[in-house]
Amino acid sequence: MKLAYERRNRRTNEKQLVVWSSQSHGEEPLTKQGSTLGVVYDWSPDGKWLLSGSREGIWLVPVVAAPHAETAAQKIISPDPVYQIYQPHFSPNGQWIVFETIANSPSPNPESTLYVVPASGGSWTRVTDSKHWDDKPRWSPDGRTIYFVSRRGGFFNVWGIRFDPAAGKTVGQPFQVSKFESPRLMVPRWIPPVGLSLTQDKLVLTIAEESGGIWLLDNVDR
Secondary structure (H helix, E strand, C coil): CEEEEEEECCCCCCEEEEEEECCCCEEEECCCCCCCCCEEEEECCCCCEEEEEECCEEEEEEHHHCCCHHHCCEEEECCCCCEEEEEEEECCCCCEEEEEEEECCCCCCCCEEEEEEECCCCCCEECCCCCCCEEEEEECCCCCEEEEEECCCCCCEEEEEEEECCCCEEEEEEEECCCCCECCEECCCCCCCCCEEECCCCEEECCECCCCCCCCCCCCCC
């Protein structure tokens, strides 16, 4: 088993992508220190590539090119002055990448939209309609459904939409999967640290219990 992640030097603030192996129990550098390839989001199904992202764009990083993989990385999604790009993930067949865009807007309700793009790069295909905050896109194991967390209805819940991997397009309308609609058990409103992962028959999701109260203080004028 191998893990890939970004490591930061606390003294210099330089970043570097590294790979940890369960066989050697050690890290091996994938890029040099000071790399701008950003956060690692996903492995390709064949284990030969990593998807990483930063404000510089979304990159395909060849693992075989370590320890200077930054020199062979391929930019598949370029930065856009209108959008910030996050959460790219490979489809199970390795042909598609789903990702999230967030509009650069001073609005208190910024736009969030999910898209799909060929793994080789190309035109974006819209998955969601930008009317709700949609985040954490993940593929089903068969690649025929895209699951995501959405704030439709006021609370964040897991939703899904069917996907045709041959045509590269969504099929039908989004459907709701979970129903957490109470502060006693809900997806946290602060969405960046929320995680979503799934297998053939199970789904793992960050859940929180939130509570509050009103207190009356006596003698506050003394």
